[in-house]
Amino acid sequence: MATAERSGALMMASKTDVGRMRERNEDACLFRVEQGWAVLADGMGGYRGGDVASAMAVECVRENLDGNSVGTASEALAGLRLATVRANERIFTVSHSDRDLHGMGSTLVAVRCFEDMIAVAHVGDSRLYRYRPDQLVQLTRDHSLLQEQVDGGMMSADAARRAPGRSLLTRALGVEPSVVPDVALHETRVGDVYLMCSDGLTDMLYDDDIALVCETLSANLALAADHLVQLANDRGGRDNITVVLIKVCAPTDAPEMPR
Numbered sequence: 001m002a003t004a005e006r007s008g009a010l011m012m013a014s015k016t017d018v019g020r021m022r023e024r025n026e027d028a029c030l031f032r033v034e035q036g037w038a039v040l041a042d043g044m045g046g047y048r049g050g051d052v053a054s055a056m057a058v059e060c061v062r063e064n065l066d067g068n069s070v071g072t073a074s075e076a077l078a079g080l081r082l083a084t085v086r087a088n089e090r091i092f093t094v095s096h097s098d099r100d101l102h103g104m105g106s107t108l109v110a111v112r113c114f115e116d117m118i119a120v121a122h123v124g125d126s127r128l129y130r131y132r133p134d135q136l137v138q139l140t141r142d143h144s145l146l147q148e149q150v151d152g153g154m155m156s157a158d159a160a161r162r163a164p165g166r167s168l169l170t171r172a173l174g175v176e177p178s179v180v181p182d183v184a185l186h187e188t189r190v191g192d193v194y195l196m197c198s199d200g201l202t203d204m205l206y207d208d209d210i211a212l213v214c215e216t217l218s219a220n221l222a223l224a225a226d227h228l229v230q231l232a233n234d235r236g237g238r239d240n241i242t243v244v245l246i247k248v249c250a251p252t253d254a255p256e257m258p259r
Contacts, residue, residue, distance in 0.1 A: 002225035007034040009190075010113055011247040013221035014038070017229045019200055020237030026050030027198050027242035028058045036113035037065045038244045041106045042126050042198040044172070045095075049104025053091050057106045057173055060087035065112065073119065076112045077183045080121035084108055084173070084181040088123075091174030105174040108181070109140060109196050113246065116188050121181040124172045127202060129195040130186065131214035136207050139186060143171035193218045194246040197228075200239035204232040221245045 004013035012033040018025040028051070031038035039061040043054030064083035070076040087108060095104050107124025120128050125142040141147060145168045173179060193214045201210075209231060217224035225243050232241045 002222040002229075004222035004225075005031075005033045006249075009249045009251050010036060011221050011249060012038060012245065013225045014242075014244040015225040015229050016242040017233065017237075017240065019240050020233055022240055024051055025240045026054055027200070027240040028054040029196070029242050029244050030058050030062055031244055031246075032062075032066060035066070035069075037061075037111065038196060038246060039065075039108065039110040040126055040196045040198065040242055040244050041108050041173075042124065042200075042240070042242070043104065043106045045101075045104035049095070049101045050106075052094075052101055053104040053106040053174055056091050056094065057087045057108050060090055061108070061110050065110075070112060070114050073117060073185050076114055076117070076119035077121075077185060080110050080112055080119055081181055081183055083110065084121045084123060085179065088173045088179040089177070092177055095174050105172040107169070107198070108173055111194065111196065111246070113188065113248075118186050118188050118194060118246075119183065120186070121183045123179055123181050124169050126196070126198050129197070129210065131193040131195065131211060131218070132189065132191070133215070134211075136211040136214065138207075139184065140182065143182075144169050188248045190248055190250045192248040193221075194248075195228075196244040196246075198240060198242040200237075200241035201228060201232050201243055203239060204235040204237065204241075218247055221247055 002015035012031045026043040029040040041054035041057040043050030061083045107126040109122040109126040112119045122140045128139045
């Protein structure tokens with residue numbers, strides 16, 4: 001069962017699953033609904049490296065965001081940027097000091113909600129989506145070779161979903177001594193549903209599948225998270241699957257009840 005919580009006008013839920021073809025779960029995620037932030041990481045590299053890298057990334061974000069309030073957009077973006085940079089430095093340092101962990105790395109997507117805004121920082125191909133009635137929009141752009149080919153007009157987005165080399169990233173945490181995360185700010189509306197996910201979800205599901213779950217189950221985010229993971233497993237579950245859902249509610253909305 002997914003973990004779900006509500007605080008004020010925010011609901012959050014998360015679930016991570018090993019999938020059907022992997023022996024270990026190299027994804028990690030964490031949220032603090034009362035502080036309005038969440039983070040998701042998808043690790044890679046070595047026998048132990050992937051799960052270590054993703055756990056380090058999430059922990060570093062927690063250390064930098066937990067208990068730190070934000071009042072302005074610049075503060076929110078700066079906090080996410082700093083947390084991402086520090087996570088990169090930590091993973092890179094450990095990777096180059098421990099032979100068993102050499103070559104490990106991780107993707108990262110982290111958000112901070114405040115007032116009527118959501119700030120996001122990301123590195124790699126873990127994504128942030130926004131669902132508004134009848135419209136699912138990807139708010140992050142993958143740092144991958146396939147995305148570059150799509151952007152260059154050499155391949156359609158649909159073909160990229162089925163092409164080999166989907167995991168070849170152009171940017172990830174821990175690969176280089178420094179990293180530049182993409183950061184952005186988006187206005188939120190009551191009723192918005194935001195989805196953070198690893199590629200274990202998006203490699204298995206089409207956007208229409210995700211939008212339908214957001215439309216029909218957004219009143220119960222835990223159930224929505226469970227259903228998204230189950231759908232990805234039903235389609236093959238080739239990779240670890242992790243989702244974090246965030247819903248912007250009116251203060252008078254009744255809290256969701258677990259089912």
